[in-house]
Amino acid sequence: RKQFLVIGAGRFGSAVATALSKLGHDVMVVDNDETLVQEISSEVTDAVTANAASESALKALDIPGYDAVILAIGYEIQASIMTALLLVEMGAKYTVAKAQTELHGKVLEKIGINRVVFPERDMGLKVAHSLVAPTIIDMIELSDEYSVVEVSAPDDMVGKTLKEIDLRARFGISVIALRRDSEGNTHISPVAEDVIKAGDIIVAVGDNKALKKLEWI
Amino acid sequence: RKQFLVIGAGRFGSAVATALSKLGHDVMVVDNDETLVQEISSEVTDAVTANAASESALKALDIPGYDAVILAIGYEIQASIMTALLLVEMGAKYTVAKAQTELHGKVLEKIGINRVVFPERDMGLKVAHSLVAPTIIDMIELSDEYSVVEVSAPDDMVGKTLKEIDLRARFGISVIALRRDSEGNTHISPVAEDVIKAGDIIVAVGDNKALKKLEWI
Numbered sequence: 206r207k208q209f210l211v212i213g214a215g216r217f218g219s220a221v222a223t224a225l226s227k228l229g230h231d232v233m234v235v236d237n238d239e240t241l242v243q244e245i246s247s248e249v250t251d252a253v254t255a256n257a258a259s260e261s262a263l264k265a266l267d268i269p270g271y272d273a274v275i276l277a278i279g280y281e282i283q284a285s286i287m288t289a290l291l292l293v294e295m296g297a298k299y300t301v302a303k304a305q306t307e308l309h310g311k312v313l314e315k316i317g318i319n320r321v322v323f324p325e326r327d328m329g330l331k332v333a334h335s336l337v338a339p340t341i342i343d344m345i346e347l348s349d350e351y352s353v354v355e356v357s358a359p360d361d362m363v364g365k366t367l368k369e370i371d372l373r374a375r376f377g378i379s380v381i382a383l384r385r386d387s388e389g390n391t392h393i394s395p396v397a398e399d400v401i402k403a404g405d406i407i408v409a410v411g412d413n414k415a416l417k418k419l420e421w422i
Numbered sequence: 423r424k425q426f427l428v429i430g431a432g433r434f435g436s437a438v439a440t441a442l443s444k445l446g447h448d449v450m451v452v453d454n455d456e457t458l459v460q461e462i463s464s465e466v467t468d469a470v471t472a473n474a475a476s477e478s479a480l481k482a483l484d485i486p487g488y489d490a491v492i493l494a495i496g497y498e499i500q501a502s503i504m505t506a507l508l509l510v511e512m513g514a515k516y517t518v519a520k521a522q523t524e525l526h527g528k529v530l531e532k533i534g535i536n537r538v539v540f541p542e543r544d545m546g547l548k549v550a551h552s553l554v555a556p557t558i559i560d561m562i563e564l565s566d567e568y569s570v571v572e573v574s575a576p577d578d579m580v581g582k583t584l585k586e587i588d589l590r591a592r593f594g595i596s597v598i599a600l601r602r603d604s605e606g607n608t609h610i611s612p613v614a615e616d617v618i619k620a621g622d623i624i625v626a627v628g629d630n631k632a633l634k635k636l637e638w639i
């Protein structure tokens with residue numbers, strides 16, 4: 206069970222906050238707009254009205270205690286930069302911040318924000334590409350016919366090599382990775398000789414009819 | 423060379439407009455904020471200041487003539503819905519619209535908008551998942567170690583089957599799709615017996631060191 210702080214309950218911030226909450230983690234939300242704080246309070250652990258760009262407001266929170274702080278202030282670029290600086294100086298373990306423009310993003314990175322995201326720009330690029338030259342990942346994510354799935358290795362596949370199981374030839378399904386929790390890592394692009402172990406998560410892409418046959422969707 | 427109309431030059435709209443323009447297509451932008459129209463005019467074919475939620479404004483444009491119309495009005499939900507209705511009634515060939523909320527999105531779909539996008543919500547979900555349970559696509563897209571690449575089939579691979587080339591065993595690279603322009607389609611999750619033809623685009627995922635060895639990145 207992790208602890209997260211989300212600053213800014215706009216569309217991006219509230220999406221992060223409610224998703225983390227649904228995934229079973231503790232989420233504190235801060236916004237200086239009381240209406241938004243009220244609206245989100247039922248979806249998260251805690252929500253307070255405060256000006257996050259103020260040192261005293263942030264001091265009331267245990268900033269280093271959060272697993273990550275998500276800074277979701279958009280148009281108020283000055284408030285975003287001010288808050289970012291405070292978070293970094295107060296020892297936030299890991300920070301993600303939304304940026305309004307490329308320049309805003311560069312400043313946030315230089316301040317020490319770990320990850321800067323551009324939701325509207327990225328979706329804009331994705332839409333533009335999908336209208337003229339779709340990338341495969343977009344196509345898979347947007348397509349109704351294909352899916353990427355993650356499934357626990359079925360018993361009848363445990364102990365066999367990928368080559369022996371040969372999903373590609375039998376079902377037209379590509380195994381793109383294996384996750385093995387015991388090693389805590391994900392093995393992308395496994396080789397034909399890799400043996401499936403009990404508990405492995407198989408990550409595969411294929412067309413939905415084939416995945417349905419296997420009951421993988 | 424395609425023709426696009428982008429309504430709304432906010433962060434999402436301007437990202438779509440400039441990306442389509444850079445990809446070599448004609449882009450007309452409409453926004454009722456003259457400053458934004460001025461700012462974007464150098465990046466696109468044409469930009470006009472107008473209230474898109476008005477029938478007379480849209481009648482001045484050849485709505486059915488565009489390959490797609492991208493509706494990028496955010497907070498002004500009423501203007502977005504009004505404009506969407508006008509676009510559909512005036513025979514827009516294909517429409518993409520940004521939605522502010524799930525409900526807004528449902529209305530747009532019912533009106534007949536072909537594709538509704540939620541840039542902030544989708545990025546919010548992605549960030550939330552990456553903080554607790556990254557999906558493989560996120561990991562690949564966000565990872566510095568792995569990439570998805572699309573490359574023209576090298577001469578020494580043409581005429582061979584995927585099995586013969588065996589990128590997986592030799593390089594730890596997974597071929598997840600083959601694009602063949604002559605058939606105008608993308609063949610996701612090809613089988614071992616598929617023969618690489620000249621001009622094929624190979625879509626593969628693998629670790630960057632391996633991809634560098636092949637000079638695929």
Ligand SMILES: Nc1ncnc2c1ncn2[C@@H]1O[C@H](COP(=O)(O)OP(=O)(O)OP(=O)(O)O)[C@@H](O)[C@H]1O
Pocket residue numbers: 212213214215216217218235236237238241255256257258277278279280281284542
């Ligand atoms: N100093 C501040 N302290 C706390 N919250 C703030 C502060 N400044 C702005 N906010 C809040 O941040 C939220 C998001 O900001 P804003 O709506 O400007 O950005 P946005 O980029 O359009 O958001 P989104 O795209 O996520 O909807 C708003 O709910 C706003 O009330």
Ligand SMILES: Nc1ncnc2c1ncn2[C@@H]1O[C@H](COP(=O)(O)OP(=O)(O)OP(=O)(O)O)[C@@H](O)[C@H]1O
Pocket residue numbers: 325429430431432433434435452453454455458472473474475494495496497498501
């Ligand atoms: N009736 C209208 N006609 C033309 N343009 C409009 C109309 N209403 C709003 N716009 C423009 O649409 C653009 C995007 O709207 P807004 O800034 O409210 O949304 P947003 O969702 O925050 O945008 P983004 O997230 O893409 O930055 C603005 O530049 C605004 O001027």
